[in-house]
Amino acid sequence: MRSHVLNARTTRAYSSTSGNPAPGRPVAPGVQERPHPRSAFGRRVVGIIGVGKVGSALARLAIAAGYEVLVAGSPRQLALELLVDTVAPGARVKDASELARRADLVIVAVPFGKVDSVDWPLLDGKVVVDATNYWPPIDGVLADVEADGRSTAEQHADLNPAAHVVKSLNHLGYHDMEEDERPAGDPLRRAIAIAGDDADAKAVVADFVDAIGFDPVDAGPLASGRLLEPGHLVFGRELDRDELRHALAQEGATRLV
Ligand SMILES: NC(=O)c1ccc[n+]([C@@H]2O[C@H](COP(=O)([O-])OP(=O)(O)OC[C@H]3O[C@@H](n4cnc5c(N)ncnc54)[C@H](OP(=O)(O)O)[C@@H]3O)[C@@H](O)[C@H]2O)c1
Numbered sequence: 001m002r003s004h005v006l007n008a009r010t011t012r013a014y015s016s017t018s019g020n021p022a023p024g025r026p027v028a029p030g031v032q033e034r035p036h037p038r039s040a041f042g043r044r045v046v047g048i049i050g051v052g053k054v055g056s057a058l059a060r061l062a063i064a065a066g067y068e069v070l071v072a073g074s075p076r077q078l079a080l081e082l083l084v085d086t087v088a089p090g091a092r093v094k095d096a097s098e099l100a101r102r103a104d105l106v107i108v109a110v111p112f113g114k115v116d117s118v119d120w121p122l123l124d125g126k127v128v129v130d131a132t133n134y135w136p137p138i139d140g141v142l143a144d145v146e147a148d149g150r151s152t153a154e155q156h157a158d159l160n161p162a163a164h165v166v167k168s169l170n171h172l173g174y175h176d177m178e179e180d181e182r183p184a185g186d187p188l189r190r191a192i193a194i195a196g197d198d199a200d201a202k203a204v205v206a207d208f209v210d211a212i213g214f215d216p217v218d219a220g221p222l223a224s225g226r227l228l229e230p231g232h233l234v235f236g237r238e239l240d241r242d243e244l245r246h247a248l249a250q251e252g253a254t255r256l257v
Contacts, residue, residue, distance in 0.1 A: 043068045046208065047103030049096065049118055050110035051077065051084060053174040054131055058107060059088035061177060061212040070094045070103060074110075097122055105204055107131055107169065112139045112152070120160040127201040129208075130156050131169040135230050153195065153225035164201035167225030168194045168209065171235045180238065181213025191244040193219040193228050215241040219248050227251045 046062045048055045051073040062069045069091040073080040081093045100106060100122035107129045108118055115132055130153045134145055148155055153167035169192060172180070182189040192214040196202045206216035219227060228234060233247040 044104045045070060045102050047072070047094075047099035047106045048091075049099070049106065049108050050074075051080065051088075052109065052111075054169070054177075055107070055109040056084075056087040057174040057177045058109065058131075058169065058212070059084075059091040061181060062208070063088065063090040065211040065213075067208075067211070068092075070099045072096045072099045074114075100126060105129065105208055108156075109169075113142070115156055116159070118159075120163065123160050123163040126163050127198075127204045128160075128163045128165050129169055129205055130165055130167050130225070132156070133170050133230055151195075151223055151226035152229060153222050157222060164196070164198040165222060166194055166196035166198070166201050166205045167219075167222060167228055168192060168196075168205050171228045171237075173236065176238070177212075183213065184210065184215075189213070189215050189240065190238055191215040191217045191241040193217045193234060193244055193248060195219040195222055195225040195228060197222045215244075217241055217244045217248070224248070 043066060045068045046058075047070045048059055048062075049072050051059070051071050055071060055073075059069045059071055069088065071080075071084060071088070071091050071093055072095060073083075073093065077083060084091050084093050094102075096119050100119075103126065105127050106123060108115065109131045110118060112132045112134045115130075132152070134142065134152050136142075145152060145155065151167065153165060157163070157165040169177075171193060172190070176190075180188075180190045192209045194202050194205050194209065194216055196205070202218060206218075209216040219225070226232065227248055230236075233251055234244055237247070239247060
């Protein structure tokens, strides 16, 4: 947990150790508790593809924020319902087609090298957050990815041009997701960047980011998703909204708001 003021030079790498849900934390005086994201039609539904470190952390945060959470795991996870009951109680295991049909927002949280195994045609018309990272120490060197020249999110968007792909939730470690979430207005609230070409899709993702405890920052078009990738200024750094905007601008992000 951060006990210091935000420091733009602070950097954290991912950890491979498993994270625990953060206990309830005190709310600073005068800070509003987050309202639950309920619409007139009931709870919003988030679908998470990939029930690993990131997927389960986001599931816990989304449940705490009042979302209905559906998850789809790997075929190798034979006891997935038992696992989910343990690591993300309240989330429900669904097959990818039901998840895609019901979710207002789908998060892809699978290993980078397995993004192709996601059933992208199911995601027509959906808001899809690409939370993956190409990280050669973990994924190996992928010559086609490196030769492409575009952001990895643009490459993934090619897998279904009818999906509204947004890059976000990838530039902080899974453990930080739960340790650093804060209510709106908290002076220590960390920011998360959102890059995408569809303003409505980015608004949906911004609502989600805010609801789970972070300030959303528009990073511009999907091409700017590159600036959220490993090796860039914002990756793994604890930044508040202004610091994040500044870091993105330093690297030339366009259309920042
Ligand atoms: N770890 C972090 O702190 C962090 C932070 C931000 C972003 N990321 C990125 O987020 C992604 C997930 O990272 P992670 O650390 O959560 O990985 P992880 O712990 O390995 O979890 C990924 C899960 O996705 C499953 N999976 C693979 N293909 C799938 C499919 N088609 N449908 C459903 N599930 C599938 C994997 O199962 P199998 O084992 O059977 O493949 C695994 O259970 C990666 O791209 C990573 O770079 C990681």
